[in-house]
Amino acid sequence: MRVKELSSRSGVSVPTIKYYLREGLLPPGELVSKNQANYGDAHLRRLRLIRALIDIGGLTIAAVRDVLAAADAPDETVRRMLYTAQESISGQPDLPHDDAWAEADRNVAEMVERRGWQARPDSRAWQTVVAVLVSARQLEHGVWTHKLDVYAEACERIAAADLEYVGGIADVDAMLEGAVVGTVLGDALVTALRRLAHQSQSVAQLP
Amino acid sequence: MRVKELSSRSGVSVPTIKYYLREGLLPPGELVSKNQANYGDAHLRRLRLIRALIDIGGLTIAAVRDVLAAADAPDETVRRMLYTAQESISGQPDLPHDDAWAEADRNVAEMVERRGWQARPDSRAWQTVVAVLVSARQLEHGVWTHKLDVYAEACERIAAADLEYVGGIADVDAMLEGAVVGTVLGDALVTALRRLAHQSQSVAQLP
Numbered sequence A, B: 001m002r003v004k005e006l007s008s009r010s011g012v013s014v015p016t017i018k019y020y021l022r023e024g025l026l027p028p029g030e031l032v033s034k035n036q037a038n039y040g041d042a043h044l045r046r047l048r049l050i051r052a053l054i055d056i057g058g059l060t061i062a063a064v065r066d067v068l069a070a071a072d073a074p075d076e077t078v079r080r081m082l083y084t085a086q087e088s089i090s091g092q093p094d095l096p097h098d099d100a101w102a103e104a105d106r107n108v109a110e111m112v113e114r115r116g117w118q119a120r121p122d123s124r125a126w127q128t129v130v131a132v133l134v135s136a137r138q139l140e141h142g143v144w145t146h147k148l149d150v151y152a153e154a155c156e157r158i159a160a161a162d163l164e165y166v167g168g169i170a171d172v173d174a175m176l177e178g179a180v181v182g183t184v185l186g187d188a189l190v191t192a193l194r195r196l197a198h199q200s201q202s203v204a205q206l207p
Helices: A003-010 A014-022 A043-058 A061-072 A078-088 A101-113 A123-136 A145-169 A172-205 B001-011 B012-023 B043-054 B060-074 B078-088 B097-115 B124-138 B144-167 B172-205
Strands: A030-033 A036-038
Touching: A003 A014, A003 A043, A003 B078, A014 A043, A043 A123, A043 A172, A043 B144, A061 A078, A078 B172, A101 A145, A101 B078, A123 A145, A123 B001, A123 B172, A145 A172, A145 B144, A145 B172, A172 B078, A172 B124, A172 B172, B001 B012, B001 B043, B012 B043, B043 B060, B043 B172, B060 B078, B060 B172, B078 B172, B097 B124, B097 B144, B124 B144, B144 B172
Parallel strands: none
Antiparallel strands: A030 A036
């Protein structure tokens, strides 16, 4: 297809497509004349991935380039690609690594050990769990010290459903797009459903 | 205690405390002389609630006033107070109520019915669940149409742990503070633990 069709099928404007081509985010099409190139379905999937990273994941162009580099690296494993995408769409907590941090970090490591999880202590997800425990204790609502496993077990079930979906997508770009959409929209879904469950159980249990 | 001690014990500066007094967020202390007033533990708890609403919940002064009005209304039930606080710290999705919306809204109503939940269709939580389903379908990742109950069941377990904690706090201001802290920090916790579970299950299941 020509750039105009690529634009109409992807919903991305021609100038923006040309910008992505110049920035190297989108590989060049196959030249059919000096000024015209042909694009295929791979370009369409790549464009969708780029838009998901920017519009849904809130990534900068530089961060998009990192994720795409992981997707295009010849020896990259699927899980390393997913990890790169996950890190890029996650915030990094900004708390001092003091004694309170060290204690919370130990609690997270113990939970991970108890549940037989394989997770990286240097990942943003791990650091965020630690940061939440530290903040909750500073605010004197240390409830999660004892309830962490309730949350963790619930998240295992959710993650299994997510992974079943994402792992079933054959094309790498489409899989990464699904992971970004699923992670970010899933955040909104799980927090809203938790509030809805709060409502429901309040009616049942509270005056 | 005098305003200086109230300030040092709450971590809120004296000018800010005086601002809250002028705005009516904090009830006046007991006058002991023309220029001095005494404050009690109720003031301390109220100050902590105000700070939690502003610093953790991101509320404006006007929104804080609404939550405090609910907390102070003589005939208000505990669950109506919690609902007011929950609504005030939740975003309102901004999507057109078109056919796609109506269909997703039906799907949410069916899930709520299936699970025997009591929840309000006009709440921000419900509207957000609908909005996520609409967005996911527009992006052609409609996975949650079939997995909504997996998420909902997991959120039931989490909400039960939350409610056990919040319902066990006797003082209303402290309970609302716990609900705000638990809801907002709990959002961060559940989304980070979900990512950590993704990591773990990727290692186990993906190449």
